[in-house]
Structures are given as structure tokens and as C-alpha cells.
Amino acid sequence: MPELPDVEVFRRYLASTSLHKKIDGVEAPGPRVLKGTSPSGLGRVLKGREFTSTRRHGKYLFVRADGGGGAKSLVLHFGMTGYLEYFEGGPGPGVDMDHARVVVDFSGGAHLVYIAPRQIGLVTWTGDEEGFIEEKGLGPDAMEIDRDGFVELMRGRRGDVKSALMDQSLIAGVGNIYSDEILFQSGVRPDAKAGDLGGKKLREVHRVMRRVLKAAVKARVDPERFPRGYLLPRRVEGAECPRCGGRVKTMKAVGRTAYYCPGCQKG
């Protein structure tokens, strides 16, 4: 799940559970997700500190850890299957500890666990969040970029609009699922050329993008809670289009499967 809305939900979860607790130590039973650090390295950085604030940029989550020398932040990226669990005492029966990759132990017996069945994901630390974002080549966050900036970025692109929306160096946060939703609600086919859309349509895509991401966060990314008329809960080949009653179809775009409604998306 982890696109911008999912990561925003994780951020709020972490902020409501894990701030202002002393960190006793860190374990990394899945060290493959650690990049540029080691289990002991991460432990040395975090031990004795406490998380004080959170920040999301695109699909990355930064967690500021204060109480030691210099600024240090935990950096989390959730790959395709990652998420967080917090618990006090032992893990409940529903917690998938088999796939726990990083565990932060707080004094008093609470734990924050980064779980990722497929170890595609990233956990590290940085002393410079801005520098990290720059190194990764991330564009502005999809909820932060303004309308004119968005139109400028999209204009002059020769590739498919879907791949432009998903290009993290242009705009950070949109992935395969939400690009489908945004294009569906904008009435634009996934294989339309971004540069062919025109200013008016691009402004509409920008407005729809903001609305969709916001609604997804509000729905806590639960498809059942999405507003009516959303494609996401019907994102299945042959399903009934929630707007026109036609059939949802798929096509390949940038090596990914795009779901769309030929009846609603003609642009």
C-alpha cells in the first residue's frame, strides 16, 4: 500500500504512539532493509534518545530523534509491503513478528516495529533530512506542490502522463494505485502524453490529485471508507465502473498494470 496516503497514515500512527519515550535499544532481525548503516550502527545512533517529531516527504517518513549530540532522524521507506506496529508488553496475536525487520525498544516495555514481508524497503538514519531528500532526487511532495509548479513540470513531458505522475523526481508520493485514481477522476487515459494535455486539463489533474490524496488519508486508506464514485474499490479487471457502469480495463504502462475505464477516460 505504501504511497503518500499510506505513509501519512503511518506517520500519524507513529506520532500518536511513539513520541517522547526513551529508546533503550534497536534490533534488526531483517538487516537487509538497512541501507548505509548496520543493526549496531542504528542502535548506537538512536539509543538514549527519544522521538520528538515526524515528517513525511513523498513516500518517505522521517522521525526526529533528540536527546543526543547533533540532529538525527530515523528514515523509513515502506517498499511495497511495509508498515508499522506499536505495542506495549508483548505483540498481540495478530502482529506478524515473523516479518519484523526493525524493532525499536522503548523504556517501560513498549515497542515500535517495522514490518515488511518482502524486504523491499529502506530503514536508515540521517543527520540532514533536506540533504537526504536531495540525494534521493525527490521532487516536491505531491501535497505541497502548487498548481503552477505542477503544470510546469508536466508540460513538455513527452512520456505517458501516468509515468510522469509516478516519477518521484518530478513529484514525490504518487504510485501505481493513486495515479490510476487520479487519472480516472480527471477523465484522462493513462497513456495520454503529459505534454499534450493542455493547461486547463493539467490544472484539473492537479486539483484532482490533491482531492484524491486528501480523501484517501481521511478514509485511512480503507477502500470501504472511500467516497462514492472512486475507482479504487473497483480496481479489478472487468469490474463495473463506479461512474458509468462500463467495464474496468487494464493496460501496461511503464511495466505496471494500469486500471482505467475506457468510457470515462478519453482525454
Next chain:
DNA sequence: AGTACCACCTGACGGC
């Protein structure tokens, strides 16, 4: 600049 693959991992699912 854009695309087309491959790779990294694991699990679920359909077909035989």
C-alpha cells in the same frame, strides 16, 4: 528524455 529490462525479496493464486 524516455523506455525496456533486470534485480532485489516473499507470498498468493491459478493451472496442471
Next chain:
DNA sequence: TGCCGTCAGGTGGTAC
């Protein structure tokens, strides 16, 4: 039941 191919919401690298 088992084996096999395919697919899955991520990014990063290479080669054309």
C-alpha cells in the same frame, strides 16, 4: 498435495 509461472501498490541500475 506439489510444482510452476505470474503477479503484486517499491526503487535502482543498465543498456539502448
